[in-house]
Amino acid sequence: MQPSLEKLRKFFRLEHSNRYADKAVIGGLANILNFWEGEARQDGLPEEIIQDVAQTLKDYASQTPETRAEALKALWKRIQQAVPEAVAETAKKTRPSKALVETTVAPVSPSEESGDETAVKPSAPAVSSPAFSKGKDSVTKRPIALNASLTVLSGVGPKNAAMLARLGLRTLGDMLYHFPRRYEDYTTLKPIRELRFGEQVTVIGTVSFTEARKTRDGKTHIFEVVIQDGTGGLRLTFFNQPWLINRIKSGDAIAVSGKIEQYLGRLVMNSPEWEPIEMENLVTNRIVPVYPLTQNVTQKWMRRLMHQVVTYWAPKLTDHLPEEIRQAAGVVDLGTALLQIHWPETQEQIRQARQRLAFDEIFLLQVGVLRQRRQWQDAPGRVFEAEPSWLAARLEALPFALTGAQQRALDAILQDLRSGKPMNRLLQGDVGSGKTIVAALVAALVAHHGAQSAVMAPTSILAEQHYRTFLNLLTGERGPLLPEQVRLLVGDTPEQEKEEIRAGLESGDIKIVLGTHALLEEPVVFADLQFIVVDEQHRFGVEQRAALRAKGAHPHCLVMTATPIPRSLALTLYGDLDLTILDELPPGRQPIPTYLLRPQERERAYSLIRSQVRAGHQAYIVYPLIEESEHSDLLAATQEHERLQQEVFPDLRIGLLHGRMRPADKEEVMRAFRDREFDILVSTTVVEVGVDVPNATVMLIEGANRFGLAQLHQLRGRVGRGAAQSFCLLIPEREDVTENERLQAMVETNDGFVLAERDLQQRGPGEFLGIRQAGFVSSLKMASLSDTALIETARRQAITLFERDPELQAPENRLLAEALARFWRGGRGDIS
Ligand code: ADP
Ligand code: MG
Numbered sequence: 001m002q003p004s005l006e007k008l009r010k011f012f013r014l015e016h017s018n019r020y021a022d023k024a025v026i027g028g029l030a031n032i033l034n035f036w037e038g039e040a041r042q043d044g045l046p047e048e049i050i051q052d053v054a055q056t057l058k059d060y061a062s063q064t065p066e067t068r069a070e071a072l073k074a075l076w077k078r079i080q081q082a083v084p085e086a087v088a089e090t091a092k093k094t095r096p097s098k099a100l101v102e103t104t105v106a107p108v109s110p111s112e113e114s115g116d117e118t119a120v121k122p123s124a125p126a127v128s129s130p131a132f133s134k135g136k137d138s139v140t141k142r143p144i145a146l147n148a149s150l151t152v153l154s155g156v157g158p159k160n161a162a163m164l165a166r167l168g169l170r171t172l173g174d175m176l177y178h179f180p181r182r183y184e185d186y187t188t189l190k191p192i193r194e195l196r197f198g199e200q201v202t203v204i205g206t207v208s209f210t211e212a213r214k215t216r217d218g219k220t221h222i223f224e225v226v227i228q229d230g231t232g233g234l235r236l237t238f239f240n241q242p243w244l245i246n247r248i249k250s251g252d253a254i255a256v257s258g259k260i261e262q263y264l265g266r267l268v269m270n271s272p273e274w275e276p277i278e279m280e281n282l283v284t285n286r287i288v289p290v291y292p293l294t295q296n297v298t299q300k301w302m303r304r305l306m307h308q309v310v311t312y313w314a315p316k317l318t319d320h321l322p323e324e325i326r327q328a329a330g331v332v333d334l335g336t337a338l339l340q341i342h343w344p345e346t347q348e349q350i351r352q353a354r355q356r357l358a359f360d361e362i363f364l365l366q367v368g369v370l371r372q373r374r375q376w377q378d379a380p381g382r383v384f385e386a387e388p389s390w391l392a393a394r395l396e397a398l399p400f401a402l403t404g405a406q407q408r409a410l411d412a413i414l415q416d417l418r419s420g421k422p423m424n425r426l427l428q429g430d431v432g433s434g435k436t437i438v439a440a441l442v443a444a445l446v447a448h449h450g451a452q453s454a455v456m457a458p459t460s461i462l463a464e465q466h467y468r469t470f471l472n473l474l475t476g477e478r479g480p481l482l483p484e485q486v487r488l489l490v491g492d493t494p495e496q497e498k499e500e501i502r503a504g505l506e507s508g509d510i511k512i513v514l515g516t517h518a519l520l521e522e523p524v525v526f527a528d529l530q531f532i533v534v535d536e537q538h539r540f541g542v543e544q545r546a547a548l549r550a551k552g553a554h555p556h557c558l559v560m561t562a563t564p565i566p567r568s569l570a571l572t573l574y575g576d577l578d579l580t581i582l583d584e585l586p587p588g589r590q591p592i593p594t595y596l597l598r599p600q601e602r603e604r605a606y607s608l609i610r611s612q613v614r615a616g617h618q619a620y621i622v623y624p625l626i627e628e629s630e631h632s633d634l635l636a637a638t639q640e641h642e643r644l645q646q647e648v649f650p651d652l653r654i655g656l657l658h659g660r661m662r663p664a665d666k667e668e669v670m671r672a673f674r675d676r677e678f679d680i681l682v683s684t685t686v687v688e689v690g691v692d693v694p695n696a697t698v699m700l701i702e703g704a705n706r707f708g709l710a711q712l713h714q715l716r717g718r719v720g721r722g723a724a725q726s727f728c729l730l731i732p733e734r735e736d737v738t739e740n741e742r743l744q745a746m747v748e749t750n751d752g753f754v755l756a757e758r759d760l761q762q763r764g765p766g767e768f769l770g771i772r773q774a775g776f777v778s779s780l781k782m783a784s785l786s787d788t789a790l791i792e793t794a795r796r797q798a799i800t801l802f803e804r805d806p807e808l809q810a811p812e813n814r815l816l817a818e819a820l821a822r823f824w825r826g827g828r829g830d831i832s
Contacts (some may be wrong), residue, residue: 002043004036005079008053008778012072017311017339017436020065020072030057030250039673093548103636146173146313153305166294175309176317176338179357179781180289183350184255184275187287193231195260202257203269204277205229207250212242227254229708229773235268251706253277256347273301306342314338320815321360325797329363331356355790358783362572362791364823366798369575373424374806376576379554381422382530384447386414394441397478401669402437405429405584409438412580416556417445423556424575426537429582430752431717432589435560438465438582439533442558447474447481447511451530455514456548458536460490460663461670465692466535467514474512481511489524490513490665520547533558564715565756572791583753591750592699592720595729596743605700605729607649612698613652613679617724619698621682624706640702649680657683694722704730705740709759712742713752 001009011032014024025031038048056075060068148171150161164170168180190201205227212223223238225248236256238244248254258272275290293301318325319334319455326333340353347664400466402410409427416423429435441826443453457463467488475483487501487510504510505554508527513519515642517540529552534545537559549557560576597605609619621644623637641656656677657669671682674693681696685707699719701712709744720726730743732807800808801813808817 002040002045002083004040004043004045005083007032007036007039009076012076012313013307013549014343015068015072017315017343019315020068020344022061023345028061033057046082047805049079055637060756090655098226108535117829124329127693131423136213144316146171146176148782149216150173152173153308155166155305159178162497164295166298167292169224170277170311172313175306176313177781178306179341181292182290183344184288184290185347187346188254192227192234192380194231195234197262197267199260201231201260202225202255203234203389204247204253205234207248207252207254208233208250210245210250210544212245225246228428229255234265235266236272236274237263237268239271241271242571248274262386268549287346289342303783309339310342318815320819321363325363325801326714328695328800329359329752329793329797332357342637354782357781358787358790360796360819361781361783361823362794363798364574364820365572366795367801367820368824370802371806371820374802375578376424376554377421378484379422381417381420381554381556382451383420384417384445384449384451384530384556386417388447390448394444394480395512397541398437398473399478403434403582403584403586405582406434406438407828408743409580409582410441410579413438413442413558414445417442418579422554423558425558426570426579427558427560427582429560429713430580430585432585432721433582435535435562435582436469439535439558440559443470443512443531443533444474444480444555446531446556447469447485449530450508451528452505452508452510452526452552453512453533454519454526454529454548454551455512455530455535456544457514457516458540459667460492461667462518462535463490463514465573469824470512470514478596482794485509485511487513489513489518491516491518491521492667493518517544519551522553526551527554529555529791531556531558533560535559535560562714562752563756569791573794575795586724590720590725592716592726592728594730594750595734596730596747599731599733602731605731608727608729609700610649610652612727617697618673618676618693619677619680619700620696620715620718621680621700622702623682623684624703637682637684644680644682650681654678654680654682657681659684663723686714692721693718695724697724697726698729699727700729700731702731703733704743704746705732707742709742709745709755710752713755716746716750717752717813 011024011029013520015022015029016471018024022028032252037054041047041055056071060071078782150156150164150169150171152172153159156164160274161170166814169175183634186202186204190199192203192205195203202785206229207225208228209226210224212221214221221242223242223244224243225236225238226233227236234256254274254276256272258269260267261270262268273819283613289303290299291306295301314335321331321334331337332355336358337356338351340349341357342788344350344353362607395648409429413423413425416425427435427438432664437810439455443455446453450564455463455466459468469484470486471483473479474481482503487504488497489501493501501510501513502524505513506525506527513524532548532552532555534540534548534557537545545557545559549555559574565573609621612619621640623640637656637658641654645654655669655673656667657673661669667676668679672678673696687812695721699716701707704712706757707715719728730746730748732740732743732747742759745755749755757770801808808814808820
């Protein structure tokens with residue numbers, strides 16, 4: 001097709017995607033006539049067509065969107081009739097077997113350097129513009145068509161399809177959801193003369209000068225470019241990118257984005273992002289999407305492909321969100337959102353589009369979670385009543401009074417236990433808030449009614465710790481149970497004893513079993529399991545929780561975590577669980593003063609440790625890595641252990657614990673530390689979870705800048721568990737990182753929730769939650785889990801929807817049900 005016609009078609013499409021608002025061109029479509037008429041004559045278009053186009057476009061602005069649509073369609077038809085070679089080419093290129101030919105993409109090779117899709121000619125075929133295709137629309141209204149493979153697009157054969165697959169793009173639907181990673185905003189372009197020092201801008205200009213050289217020491221390659229835009233010149237400097245010599249040449253028009261800096265009194269840009277510009281961007285003066293790319297795919301090709309797909313398909317989508325919900329949530333419809341996310345006209349449109357797409361993600365997530373919760377609640381749950389006298393006796397026997405928060409948590413749980421539905425509750429409480437006691441009281445109630453409980457912890461040292469707590473609280477002079485009714489089952493339990501425990505569980509003689517995943521692995525059968533507790537739930541997968549649950553008939557389930565998840569996040573990720581937060585520490589707990597020391601002040605830390613040990617206490621020293629690697633100057637636990645023992649504390653007993661030790665050896669070291677066989681425990685982060693050694697009063701964290709806030713807080717929670725004053729010392733790797741925000745936050749507060757909120761803001765939820773949930777979180781493309789307002793809106797809407805139509809059976813919710821199935825199929829179900 002003639003370039004002038006090609007251009008015309010592009011503008012028409014843009015108009016179509018803008019719903020004929022006459023916004024494709026600044027100042028109105030008629031403005032293109034300034035250059036178009038000349039080009040059309042050069043292309044040899046018939047004069048009557050040129051006049052026809054001119055007349056139609058001049059009238060365009062004064063019409064309504066409907067009549068504009070008609071006018072452009074009719075005009076395009078006349079053009080096709082008058083310029084037969086365009087039509088002929090269309091016929092040749094059309095692949096009748098493919099349903100979506102009208103979405104054909106002008107086939108530029110994806111990598112313009114290596115045209116590898118041999119079937120594709122370099123010149124664009126004259127396909128009928130998608131904007132004007134007819135007839136197919138009614139049958140393609142269903143999202144089903146979005147499953148079509150990308151090879152239905154012309155210009156995309158098996159080879160290009162394979163390249164796109166590297167970006168995770170396999171279907172048209174994938175394309176619609178392949179969002180720009182950023183935008184170039186040509187609507188706010190600045191003339192070079194008006195640039196100011198310190199601004200972040202995009203500038204367009206023509207290259208007037210280039211020079212490649214090396215710095216004097218010969219180590220750095222410097223490529224200097226000057227661009228001019230008629231108002232002035234701007235100097236760009238690129239470091240160590242010698243290949244640019246062949247990419248940026250005098251006379252090229254390029255767009256550069258970056259920060260304006262100053263060098264010898266002149267404004268310059270250092271290593272800006274740059275792109276060759278396409279004239280169409282300039283003429284239309286738009287915001288242009290910049291897509292994530294892969295090898296051999298150029299921005300230009302990608303953009304064209306995306307433009308074709310999006311402008312054709314987005315307006316045809318039927319929104320899966322029912323109108324009512326959309327209204328209530330105040331979000332735009334799906335077609336608009338997809339159009340605007342790819343081809344926004346204003347920054348505000350980008351914001352609106354993001355808002356809608358993020359809402360979708362959170363909403364679908366919430367609906368799925370609510371559905372899961374409903375499935376659980378459909379089953380009956382055994383009723384356990386706590387008689388007041390029994391309960392009073394239990395509380396009376398405790399060595400301390402419950403905190404208000406513990407009392408509230410217990411009340412909520414007792415309420416669940418008499419509801420007739422299986423409990424499914426998350427008990428979240430900062431380290432040391434006293435979750436174990438709550439679980440123990442509930443287990444006692446269940447035993448009182450003759451049924452069984454199982455408590456699962458991630459490590460045997462923790463399981464053993466719980467076992468002691470339970471024995472202490474529930475048996476002997478305090479408790480109603482006999483020691484043989486409470487048992488510990490871990491991997492290392494001798495086979496004979498395991499045998500005995502299995503028999504006791506099967507007969508029902510054992511009422512409470514505490515253990516590790518050994519509870520799942522062993523062929524353990526319960527007579528009547530009614531209550532399960534999963535401690536430090538983030539260390540377990542959903543499957544493991546489900547497996548434990550399956551050992552009973554709809555048992556009540558209590559999940560405990562010390563990871564201080566902000567409420568909004570907990571509601572999103574664990575919306576299937578009821579949430580109780582222990583927001584109060586037992587009385588007498590002193591805050592742990594936290595000091596940030598410079599590396600050269602390390603001796604101060606050592607002398608504190610020495611004096612604490614002399615007073616009969618113990619200390620932890622934690623390091624971020626196990627072994628020193630060539631590339632890192634980090635202190636390594638193993639090497640430091642040796643150094644500390646030989647040079648610093650030759651008179652003290654120092655234990656070593658790290659992740660590469662065999663589990664049994666780790667347990668042994670922990671046990672020895674607990675039993676005071678060591679004064680100091682040198683460790684990697686393996687001490688992070690749950691271990692309770694109240695006699696330890698110093699936590700020294702080396703390389704502290706390497707850790708996340710949540711992790712630092714967990715580590716700090718290892719001390720301050722007894723009556724004695726405890727201390728936390730943080731030493732970063734280098735002096736200049738003592739300004740580190742995270743470390744300052746640790747010094748400022750002991751409140752896990754405050755720290756969690758900060759961590760979430762600073763590092764994002766993936767990092768914050770750790771590996772298990774990261775996969776899920778990263779599949780949220782638009783939603784930010786720190787956007788509380790959005791999360792709450794989505795949750796409210798999900799609940800309302802659920803009250804009305806829990807099975808999503810109403811006709812207006814059918815598409816929503818499909819979207820939900822799609823969303824949860826992508827492995828996003830494994831969240832809680
Ligand atoms: P976590 O919530 O971190 O699992 P634990 O249940 O291990 O906390 O309790 C931490 C410590 O606090 C234990 O030594 C426990 O005995 C003690 N504790 C728990 N509740 C109270 C309370 N109400 N009053 C005083 N001490 C308590
Ligand atoms: Mg605990």
